[in-house]
Amino acid sequence: MHNYILEDLIIEGKKDTFFIPSIHFNGESGVCSIEGESYLEDSIRFYKKLYDWLNNFIIHVSKKIIFNVKLTYFNTSSEKGIFDLLMLLKKYKEDGGQVEINWFHAKDDEDSIEEAEDFISDTNLSINLISVSYTHLTLPTTPY
Numbered sequence: 001m002h003n004y005i006l007e008d009l010i011i012e013g014k015k016d017t018f019f020i021p022s023i024h025f026n027g028e029s030g031v032c033s034i035e036g037e038s039y040l041e042d043s044i045r046f047y048k049k050l051y052d053w054l055n056n057f058i059i060h061v062s063k064k065i066i067f068n069v070k071l072t073y074f075n076t077s078s079e080k081g082i083f084d085l086l087m088l089l090k091k092y093k094e095d096g097g098q099v100e101i102n103w104f105h106a107k108d109d110e111d112s113i114e115e116a117e118d119f120i121s122d123t124n125l126s127i128n129l130i131s132v133s134y135t136h137l138t139l140p141t142t143p144y
Contacts (some may be wrong), residue, residue: 003117004060005027005028006053006056006057006061007026007027009025009027010023013035013036013037018040018041019073021035021037022034022035025054026043027057029066030063034050034069034070034082036066036070038081038082038132039073039074039075040078041073043077044081045134046081047078047081048086050081050085051081051084051085051088054089055088058088061140063098064098065099065100067089067100069082069101069116070104075114081116082119082144086125087123089125090123101128102127102128103119104130105130105132109116113117113129
């Protein structure tokens with residue numbers, strides 16, 4: 001089952017009327033990163049694409065997933081999409097899959113820390129809170 005390689009999901013982030021986060025879900029390594037800001041016109045459709053990709057990875061590849069969140073801002077509808085992704089990862093973990101979740105936040109960004117703590121409380125997942133400088137949140141620094 002580990003020989004199946006899923007095509008990477010890459011979405012370039014964009015700031016316009018709405019903000020689209022950068023997405024890099026690596027089908028070979030299992031490193032999945034969401035970076036930037038998430039204020040979308042249709043967050044349900046956007047996050048469904050991410051959910052479907054993760055679900056396919058879980059079904060066909062079933063390797064360890066490292067899920068990195070480097071969002072400097074997300075709105076309420078994006079929050080629901082992120083929650084759904086975390087719940088999928090929780091189910092995978094409960095079914096025996098390996099999952100590591102890293103939540104990167106600026107040192108003094110209390111809102112981001114509070115959001116992560118809410119996700120920890122709501123999902124009962126272990127989420128690593130990683131404090132970084134602002135520049136590390138705006139640059140694609142995750143190794144692929």
